[in-house]
Amino acid sequence: MAQPIHELTDRARDVFRIVVDSYLATGAPVGSRTIAQLSGLNLSPASIRGVMQDLEEAGLLAAPHVSAGRMPTETGLRLFVDGMMHAMEPSAQERATIAAQADSAGPVEEALAGTAAALSGLSASAGVVLVPKREPVLRQVSFVPLSGTRALAVLVGADGSVENRVLETPGASPAALVEAGNYLTARLSGLTLSEARSRILREIGQERAELDAAARALVERGLVMWSEDGDHRPVLIVRGQARLIDDAASHDLDRVRQLLDELEGKEEIARLLESAQDGDAARIFIGSENKLFALTGSSVIAKPVRALDGRVVGVVGVIGPVRLNYARVVPMVDFTAATLARLLG
The missing domain is CATH 3.30.390 (Enolase-like; domain 1)
Incomplete structure (x- = not known):
């Protein structure tokens, strides 16, 4: 089990944050020399290597290859998301893009599909919306x-x-x-x-x-x-599956094929999203924390959509790589859920 964030020294916390921020931005392991040059920590590469070794022994970092630098483990990402992440509110333009789709004229399902597509484009992930089967008038x-x-x-x-x-x-x-x-x-x-x-x-x-x-x-x-x-079956809309095929995925076609197959198995995804209906906050599944995407290196951020009276009227979220920009995407999912609440409530 990883150390709680408050048990890390200030130096370890600073190095850990730099490694995570760099990995989420680039998807590549980070070396001690890079940290020494970019961080402003006033630490030598040798000192940084020692700190990174301690973080690796704590289960927070891993070295995918010898001399390849370090990258956060799923446990490390969970620690970062729960204890260190500073959320970034969506910009006015991002909010307008999402709201325009939700407020568009026409059938509700078209508005939901447009909103999922907008969320996909803004998050560089697959956008998903799950709503109960609506009876047409x-x-x-x-x-x-x-x-x-x-x-x-x-x-x-x-x-x-x-x-x-x-x-x-x-x-x-x-x-x-x-x-x-x-x-x-x-x-x-x-x-x-x-x-x-x-x-x-x-x-x-x-x-x-x-x-x-x-x-x-x-x-x-x-x-x-x-x-x-x-039969009260939910309606599941998935948009932007192609965004899941990133540069790293091109070297692991079996993983890509399995991920796309799982996205076609909508019943499993619906059950995963339904598990996020309890509570008010966005729920984050990192990598193997959810069985559906355990082997594909994918994360899920899902948020219940609640009407004014508190009823859950849907779930909205994204499916993306483990190195999602959580600080940016979580608030974006929150805003989308609030926007859809006006449409579905």
């Missing part, structure tokens, strides 16, 4: 025949969103498809899917629905399919 429903036994069910939301599903329609004529679509649109416009389902199934149960048997079966099947398909 219905505007129009139609059924388009595809073949003798299949149709395309099209649901248009009041926000302009469109969802399509292929539906089995044995025995349903083109006239029944039109009748079912007209019936649903006339009665359900302005309702959410769950409200629509309750109303229609109640009318059908009470035999008040003015539909023939084929259209009635089609309406029931379509509503049940949409309700089950939603």
Whole structure:
């Protein structure tokens, strides 16, 4: 276990900070001569080497190669993030870039995707947003025949969103498809899917629905399919995966391939982000601290998005290399969470 930060001497703390700052900026190990030249510590390279050796024995630094200098371990980065990091607030331009995406007109999911892309660009990492499945308010429903036994069910939301599903329609004529679509649109416009389902199934149960048997079966099947398909699954948006392939990654293509595969496995990422919902502060997973990215040298910063009443309405964050600029990116994620709270709350 590493020493607590307060147990380090002032000299060790100064050398450790310089090594971490340099590594986060360049991704390269730092040698004693470089520290002696740049630090202004008034220490000889030999003295600095002694301090770095002590820090290595404490588990805070490591030497990837002989005579290659030192770089922080994951334990060292954790110590730095928890006890030494000075946060840098986002600039006015960075805040404006994020806010412009969140406030853009159009469907909510487009605004979320734009916000994730903006966060990705500003942090040089992959931007991620996780929100609960939002039920659209219905505007129009139609059924388009595809073949003798299949149709395309099209649901248009009041926000302009469109969802399509292929539906089995044995025995349903083109006239029944039109009748079912007209019936649903006339009665359900302005309702959410769950409200629509309750109303229609109640009318059908009470035999008040003015539909023939084929259209009635089609309406029931379509509503049940949409309700089950939603299943309250979260919507996960990932933007900027290509930013994870840095110069160091080009020498480790297996790691890159595994990382991109894991980003495609959205269920695992969703569970990781959901684990950050407790508490108010951003949660930071460094390297092997999270099992999902343990082998890929990646870190995750995630922050819950809370509505004014305290409800968690989403999670926003970034996935990037272990040498993320934590001091800059953590406040950026904080600001993005506050911005999305206004959109989702």
